[in-house]
Amino acid sequence: MSKKINGHCYDDIDKVLDEVKSATKPTLIIANTIIGKGAMELEGTHHTHGAPLGDKIIAESKAKEGFNPEESFQIPEDVLLRFRCALEEGELAEKEWIHRQKEAPLIEQNIALERLLNPDFSSIKFPDFSNDKQMATRDSNGQILNAIAQAIPSFIGGSADLAPSNKTNLKEMETSPKGETYTLGLENTPWQGLPMRWLCTEQRCRLMPRSLSFLII
16 A cells, blocks of 8 residues: 655645554555755756755745744754654653563563664674775675675665676575565566565564665664
8 A cells, every 4th residue: 555645745744644553554655755845946956966055045945934044053942842852752762662672571582682783793704805806896795795694684675676786685595484585575566576684573673774786874
């Protein structure tokens, strides 16, 4: 099931999030947005992504939205108050989470959870390319991805049907339900067979996604 909304409308966002809370099946929320929304004549262009807007565009954009164009990095008091309240709620949620963690019934769960929350990056055995004169970056990247995947259980990612080409396949990783490689995707689409590696307990998971040939930590 999917729902399309205006990604710039806060009311639409709140409404759809409330609706999917009671959904009995997974819901894909498609929030349509415009790149550089509000950036005057640069709105909708790649210029808002790859280069500074410039003082003129920033000032005009602020004025258009009712902000003082002369002020920079100013946080309204009501916004600051809401963020501080969110911090207090987060601290309470963290304490509840730690309490639940201590009550996990199985030692295996606690061990798995500890590895998720506190990954040991020193355990990664990165490949040595010092003797390789020439190697495509996708090949070296594939070896690095596999080295990380072997050591870090929360490392996930995928590249749909392009994995054999961009070398993002995770080797020696069995497929679910016996292993840690999950084949996910949309049936009869280019994304069918999206491989993702993760490790979950019955509690929440902390995951470290990767995307194509880029690492996102």
